[in-house]
Amino acid sequence: MSEVDLRARVRALSLEQKVRLLTGADFWSLHPEPDAGLRRVVVSDGPVGVRGEAFDERSTSANTPSPTSLAASWDVDLAHRVGRLLAAEARRKGVDVLLAPTVNLHRSPYGGRHFECFSEDPLLTGEIGAAYVRGVQSGGVGATVKHFVANDSETDRMTVDARVDERALRELYLAPFERIVREAGPWLVMAAYNRVNGTTMTEHPLLDEVLRGEWGFDGVVISDWFATRSTDESGRAGLDLAMPGPDSPWGQQLVDAVRAGRVDESDVDAKVVNLLRLAQRVSALDAAEPPAAHAGRPEVELRRSAAAGFVLARNEDGLLPLNTGGMRRIAVLGPNARVARTLGGGSASVFPPYTVSPLEGLRARLGDEVEIVHTTGARSTELLDPASASLVTDPETGEPGLSVRFLDADRAPIGGEHRTSGKLIWMGSFGADVPVDAVGFVEVRGVLRVQETGVHRVGVAGAGHFTLTIDDDPVIDGVLELPGDDPIEAMVRPPQRTVGVPLTAGQEVELRLVHRVAPDAIGTTFTLGLEQPARGEEDELAHAAELAASADAAVLVLGTSDESESEGFDRDTLALPGRQDELVRRVLAANPNTVVVVNSGAPVLLPWVDDVPAVLLSWFPGQEFGNALADVLTGDAEPGGRLPVTWPAAEGAPLPSTLPQDGALDYAESIHIGHRAFERAGVEPAFRFGHGLGYTTWEYTGADVPASIAAGEDVELRVRVRNTGSRAGREVVQVYLSREGAVERPAHWLAGFAAVDVEPGEEADVPVRISARAWQHWQDGAWCTEPGAFTLHIGRSLGELPIAAEVKVEP
Ligand code: BGC
Numbered sequence: 001m002s003e004v005d006l007r008a009r010v011r012a013l014s015l016e017q018k019v020r021l022l023t024g025a026d027f028w029s030l031h032p033e034p035d036a037g038l039r040r041v042v043v044s045d046g047p048v049g050v051r052g053e054a055f056d057e058r059s060t061s062a063n064t065p066s067p068t069s070l071a072a073s074w075d076v077d078l079a080h081r082v083g084r085l086l087a088a089e090a091r092r093k094g095v096d097v098l099l100a101p102t103v104n105l106h107r108s109p110y111g112g113r114h115f116e117c118f119s120e121d122p123l124l125t126g127e128i129g130a131a132y133v134r135g136v137q138s139g140g141v142g143a144t145v146k147h148f149v150a151n152d153s154e155t156d157r158m159t160v161d162a163r164v165d166e167r168a169l170r171e172l173y174l175a176p177f178e179r180i181v182r183e184a185g186p187w188l189v190m191a192a193y194n195r196v197n198g199t200t201m202t203e204h205p206l207l208d209e210v211l212r213g214e215w216g217f218d219g220v221v222i223s224d225w226f227a228t229r230s231t232d233e234s235g236r237a238g239l240d241l242a243m244p245g246p247d248s249p250w251g252q253q254l255v256d257a258v259r260a261g262r263v264d265e266s267d268v269d270a271k272v273v274n275l276l277r278l279a280q281r282v283s284a285l286d287a288a289e290p291p292a293a294h295a296g297r298p299e300v301e302l303r304r305s306a307a308a309g310f311v312l313a314r315n316e317d318g319l320l321p322l323n324t325g326g327m328r329r330i331a332v333l334g335p336n337a338r339v340a341r342t343l344g345g346g347s348a349s350v351f352p353p354y355t356v357s358p359l360e361g362l363r364a365r366l367g368d369e370v371e372i373v374h375t376t377g378a379r380s381t382e383l384l385d386p387a388s389a390s391l392v393t394d395p396e397t398g399e400p401g402l403s404v405r406f407l408d409a410d411r412a413p414i415g416g417e418h419r420t421s422g423k424l425i426w427m428g429s430f431g432a433d434v435p436v437d438a439v440g441f442v443e444v445r446g447v448l449r450v451q452e453t454g455v456h457r458v459g460v461a462g463a464g465h466f467t468l469t470i471d472d473d474p475v476i477d478g479v480l481e482l483p484g485d486d487p488i489e490a491m492v493r494p495p496q497r498t499v500g501v502p503l504t505a506g507q508e509v510e511l512r513l514v515h516r517v518a519p520d521a522i523g524t525t526f527t528l529g530l531e532q533p534a535r536g537e538e539d540e541l542a543h544a545a546e547l548a549a550s551a552d553a554a555v556l557v558l559g560t561s562d563e564s565e566s567e568g569f570d571r572d573t574l575a576l577p578g579r580q581d582e583l584v585r586r587v588l589a590a591n592p593n594t595v596v597v598v599n600s601g602a603p604v605l606l607p608w609v610d611d612v613p614a615v616l617l618s619w620f621p622g623q624e625f626g627n628a629l630a631d632v633l634t635g636d637a638e639p640g641g642r643l644p645v646t647w648p649a650a651e652g653a654p655l656p657s658t659l660p661q662d663g664a665l666d667y668a669e670s671i672h673i674g675h676r677a678f679e680r681a682g683v684e685p686a687f688r689f690g691h692g693l694g695y696t697t698w699e700y701t702g703a704d705v706p707a708s709i710a711a712g713e714d715v716e717l718r719v720r721v722r723n724t725g726s727r728a729g730r731e732v733v734q735v736y737l738s739r740e741g742a743v744e745r746p747a748h749w750l751a752g753f754a755a756v757d758v759e760p761g762e763e764a765d766v767p768v769r770i771s772a773r774a775w776q777h778w779q780d781g782a783w784c785t786e787p788g789a790f791t792l793h794i795g796r797s798l799g800e801l802p803i804a805a806e807v808k809v810e811p
Helices: 003-011 015-020 067-072 076-092 122-138 166-173 175-184 205-214 232-236 252-259 265-281 298-309 358-366 537-549 580-590 625-634 675-681
Strands: 041-044 142-148 161-163 188-191 220-223 311-315 329-333 371-375 402-407 413-419 423-427 441-449 454-462 464-470 473-480 496-503 508-516 523-531 553-559 594-599 614-617 664-666 698-704 708-710 715-723 729-738 749-758 763-770 776-779 782-785 788-795 803-810
Touching: 003 265, 015 252, 015 265, 067 076, 067 122, 067 298, 076 122, 076 298, 122 142, 122 166, 122 175, 122 749, 142 175, 142 205, 142 220, 166 175, 166 776, 220 265, 232 252, 232 265, 252 265, 298 625, 329 358, 329 537, 329 580, 358 371, 358 553, 358 625, 371 537, 423 441, 441 523, 454 464, 454 473, 454 508, 464 496, 464 523, 473 496, 508 523, 537 553, 537 580, 553 580, 580 594, 594 625, 698 788, 698 803, 715 729, 715 749, 715 788, 729 763
Parallel strands: 142 188, 161 664, 188 220, 329 371, 329 553, 553 594, 594 614, 708 803
Antiparallel strands: 311 614, 402 413, 402 441, 423 523, 441 508, 454 496, 454 523, 464 473, 464 508, 698 715, 715 763, 729 749, 729 788, 749 763, 776 782, 788 803
C-alpha cells in the first residue's frame, strides 16, 4: 500500500480514534481499529527469546545466547540466523514486534544490563545489531532497536540525566543506532527512560532531528514502559506510541491538547501514519497473510551459537580440549554446574522449555566413558531456588507443582491456576477471567513430600505483605520492603525472608503462602522458595576439594545469575558472588588439572586467573548451555568467541562509575570507554578486547592495503591468514586504526572485522570492509576527515596486531 493510501486511512479517522491508537491497549498490545483495517498488534521482549504476553513458565520460549555471547561470535551470519529463529518464535506466539535488540554500549561493566547489550564497541554493536534486525524482520516481525539513547546503566534510570558531549554521543552512543537504521531499516526504535543533556528521551529533539531527519528512519518510536511523562511536549516530539496502556499521559489529554491548539493535529496524524506503516509491515492491515517464518531446528542452532560465543581466554599446555581417553573420573563442580544460568534478569528474561546444565550436558556426553562426580562447592545466589515441580505437588489436583488461587478483598476465591514453579509474575493481568483490580490476595499452596531428612529452607522473596504457613503453623508473617523506588525491583531485586525447617524423609507437609496485593496494583510478583537440606559452607568447600582430588580433572563452573546481573540496578562489585573465589583456590590446590568455566553475562574479576591452566568464558549461553559446553570441552566444537568487551583485572579506574551525582551522570571520559580507556590510562586488563584463543594457531601472512584512499570512501582490504595448527578453526580478523594528529583520538579504534573458517595448513584471503566512517570524527556539528596518514593494525586481538600499514587519506 502506498503512503497516499496510508494517509487516506488516517484522514478517515476521528481525532479520538487516532489518539486512541497512540497508547497501548494493555501491557503488550495495541488497539485494533476496524475503520483503518487494523487488527490488534502484539509486542514482546526480547532479546534472548520471545516471551509473549504472559510472564509465565507455562508459556515457554526458545532461549538464545545473551547478546554479549552473540557479539563474542563476531559473526554477522550467526546473529542473522538467531534473528530468524526469534522471528519464527514470535510468529508461533502470536507476536508481531520484538522489543529487541538492546544496543546501548558497555560504558562500564558495572552497568546492570551489560549482559543484554552487545559490546563496548560501536562498530561491533552496530554490525551484530544490524544482522539481528535483518534476521528478525526477514520473518515479517518488527525489531525494536533500544534504548535510544545513552541508557548505558541502570541507577536512577527513570530520571538520570546522561551528560554526554556531542562527539561521544555521535561516535559512540548514537553510532550503533545510526548504522542499524541506515543498514537494516528497523521498523521501531524505543525511546529510553533517561534524559540526555537535560531533556527526557521521549521528548528529545534527537528523535525528529537526527533519527528521522538525518538518518531517514521511517518506523515507529515506541516509549520504554511508562517513559512518556508529558502530554504536550511528547505529543509534539517524535514519539509515536506511549506504552504500556490502557492509560498514559496521552489519551483524552492529548485530544484536549489538540483541541486547545497546544499540539498540532498534523503531529498526531504523522504518528498514526507511522503506526499504520508498521501495521502494514507486520501484516496487521486488511487481514493480510504474513510471510512464512523459517524456524529450522532451534536446539541445533542454539547449541551451535552458544559454542560460537564461548571465549577460550587461557589454555596453558593445551589442557583443552580435554583428553578424556585416559580418564576415569571427572569432577564437575560449582554452583553454575548444577543450575544452568542461561540469561540475565529483568524484562530480558524468558521461560525456556528446558535448560541443559553443564552437569547434565557433560553426563550425557561423557557419562558412559567416565565417572562424573559433582557438588556445588559454593553458592552463586542468595535467593532460594523457586519451589519446583520436582519437590511439590498441587493439593487440588495431585499434579507436580503448585495451586494458585486469586482471592478478592474479602478472601473469596475469584480464579485460580496450576503452576510448575514458585517464581510467579503477573504483569497487567491475572489471567483472562480474573478482573485485574478485583484481586486482593494471591494464595499459593504446595505439598512437599520430604525426600531427605534434614533442615529445609523455605522462604519468600518479593515486596509487600506475606504469610507463609507449614501445615497451618505460621513461619513467616510480615512486610518486605523494596530497596529503591523502581517497581521492577520487586521482580529483579526482591528482599527475601527465609526460615529453616527440620523435616523427616517420608513426611508430607503443606506449604501455604498468602500475599496481599497492593491496592491499585495491576499485577504482582513474588517467589516461593524451597531448598532441600544442604551441607554447611565449610563442609561444602571441603567436599568439592575432596572430589577434585579424587578425579583426573576438574571442571569448575562458576558465575553470576539473573540475581546479580539484571535490569533495574547496577552492580556494586565485579567480584564473583559468595565464596566462589575461595572455591577455585581449594579445587586448584586439590587438582591442578582444573578448567574454570565462567558463566556470566558480563566481566567478573578472576583474581586467581594466572594460576588456573584453562579458563573458558561462556556468557549466559541460552538453554543449550550444557550441550554446547560438552561439545567445546571435548573438542567436538571450537570455542569460537573473541571478547566483545575488555575484561578488567580489578575494580575501579579506568572503568567509569555508574553512580549519578545530583541526578546527573557525567560521561566525563568522552570517547574513551572500554579498551580505549585502558590504553589511555596505561592499565593492563585481565584480557584485552578481541582476545580469544580457539583450538588452532594462526599466522598473518600479509595484507593488501591501498596506500591512499579518498575521504568519504568505503574500502575493502584483503588479509591473508594461515591456519598453522592441526585442526580446522575459525579466525576473526580484526582491523584497528590509530592516528597521530591534531585531533584527540583513542590509541586504537576498531575499523573492521571478518570471520573465516580455515582447514589446517590452508591459507585464506579474507575481505574486510572498512567503511568511510572509520576514518571520520565528529567536530563542530559535522563528520570530518582529518587528511593525512592513518596507521592500520591487523591481527587477532588488540593485544596481537602483527601487521601495520600506513594509509593516506586524501581530502
Ligand atoms: C525495559 C525495556 C522493555 C520494557 C517492556 C522496560 O523496563 O527497559 O527494555 O522492553 O520494560 O518489558
